[in-house]
Amino acid sequence: MALENLRAYKVCYLLPMPILQPSSSVSSLPRISCVVTRKWRCWRMGQSQPTHTRKKNSMQLPRAAAAAVDIEPQNASTSNSNVLLEVKGLTAVVTESRQEILKGIDLIIHQGEVHAIMGKNGSGKSTFSKVLVGHPDYEVTGGTVIFKGENLLDKEPEVRCHSGLFMSFQSPVEIPGVSNMDFLRMACNARRSTLGLTELGPLEFYGFLSPKLAMLNMDPKFLDRNVNEGFSGGEKKRNEILQLAVLEADLAILDEIDSGLDVDALQDVAKAVNGLLTTKNAVLMITHYQRLLDSIKPTYVHIMENGRIVKTGNASLAKQLEEGGYRAIADV
Numbered sequence: 001m002a003l004e005n006l007r008a009y010k011v012c013y014l015l016p017m018p019i020l021q022p023s024s025s026v027s028s029l030p031r032i033s034c035v036v037t038r039k040w041r042c043w044r045m046g047q048s049q050p051t052h053t054r055k056k057n058s059m060q061l062p063r064a065a066a067a068a069v070d071i072e073p074q075n076a077s078t079s080n081s082n083v084l085l086e087v088k089g090l091t092a093v094v095t096e097s098r099q100e101i102l103k104g105i106d107l108i109i110h111q112g113e114v115h116a117i118m119g120k121n122g123s124g125k126s127t128f129s130k131v132l133v134g135h136p137d138y139e140v141t142g143g144t145v146i147f148k149g150e151n152l153l154d155k156e157p158e159v160r161c162h163s164g165l166f167m168s169f170q171s172p173v174e175i176p177g178v179s180n181m182d183f184l185r186m187a188c189n190a191r192r193s194t195l196g197l198t199e200l201g202p203l204e205f206y207g208f209l210s211p212k213l214a215m216l217n218m219d220p221k222f223l224d225r226n227v228n229e230g231f232s233g234g235e236k237k238r239n240e241i242l243q244l245a246v247l248e249a250d251l252a253i254l255d256e257i258d259s260g261l262d263v264d265a266l267q268d269v270a271k272a273v274n275g276l277l278t279t280k281n282a283v284l285m286i287t288h289y290q291r292l293l294d295s296i297k298p299t300y301v302h303i304m305e306n307g308r309i310v311k312t313g314n315a316s317l318a319k320q321l322e323e324g325g326y327r328a329i330a331d332v
């Protein structure tokens with residue numbers, strides 16, 4: 001496997017292969033075979049073993065918006081040209097069992113928007129995000145997903161990442177044997193290479209990284225440690241946001257980024273995410289709690305139920321939820 005290909009995988013999954021020993025280094029990566037890389041890919045997806053081989057205009061809203069409460073009109077200047085993600089009628093099953101989890105999701109995300117998905121446990125939120133990044137546990141059975149004007153579903157996961165999709169995992173995985181610094185630099189350079197930018201050498205990269213570390217109040221000593229190894233839950237979450245900051249993704253999917261964070265860490269992470277938001281990118285957050293939305297203001301809040309978005313509203317929808325639970329919004 002060529003180094004470049006391996007880098008591609010690396011950017012997507014942001015983790016090296018499970019067979020890497022503590023003594024392994026990034027320089028050993030080119031020697032690792034394709035087969036192992038496939039295992040690694042699956043492992044990055046949260047599995048220990050591979051399970052198989054295998055527009056809107058300015059006035060339109062997602063279909064679910066028809067059932068919405070308190071919908072805030074989207075910016076009148078929005079147009080097809082700034083649609084980042086358009087999901088229509090997305091259905092997906094668990095690959096092995098064929099159990100249907102997503103039952104027709106409609107969602108449109110424009111540049112500059114922050115979307116929050118909330119919903120009871122087991123409603124399908126994480127599955128939706130994993131399907132977007134191409135998790136092999138799930139098979140898409142219907143619908144379309146257009147990302148930056150291109151069909152996302154026919155792209156390999158690593159290509160999805162190259163094109164600017166980032167997912168922060170609910171439970172980030174540890175990588176023995178690879179330093180955070182090497183890992184971040186390799187990921188950064190692979191993305192830069194895709195964008196036609198020159199790769200950053202170690203010193204240049206440190207200069208690029210330093211302000212991002214400072215933004216997250218992260219101690220530089222975390223750069224010398226192996227990726228997520230021995231990190232606390234909160235430190236792992238900060239590290240995920242550091243990866244996002246380094247990759248400068250167009251669409252960041254943050255799956256329960258607030259879980260496990262203390263009050264100060266939550267503020268640091270929220271500040272960092274807000275600092276990364278521009279008029280060109282967007283964030284899709286999955287959360288159970290208003291506290292995150294107090295710090296990262298959502299343009300839209302969606303409620304997912306049984307594999308569908310059943311309500312869309314503005315930030316007040318999350319407040320209603322916080323105050324009265326799901327029963328309070330059921331009849332709105």
Ligand SMILES: Nc1ncnc2c1ncn2[C@@H]1O[C@H](COP(=O)(O)OP(=O)(O)OP(=O)(O)O)[C@@H](O)[C@H]1O
Pocket residue numbers: 094097099101119120121122123124125126127128137
């Ligand atoms: N790989 C899988 N195999 C079997 N069932 C699965 C798989 N992935 C998801 N499910 C089931 O699909 C449903 C939705 O799961 P998902 O993790 O997407 O929910 P969620 O809304 O993110 O929940 P939570 O808020 O608890 O994180 C659950 O019933 C879950 O058990």
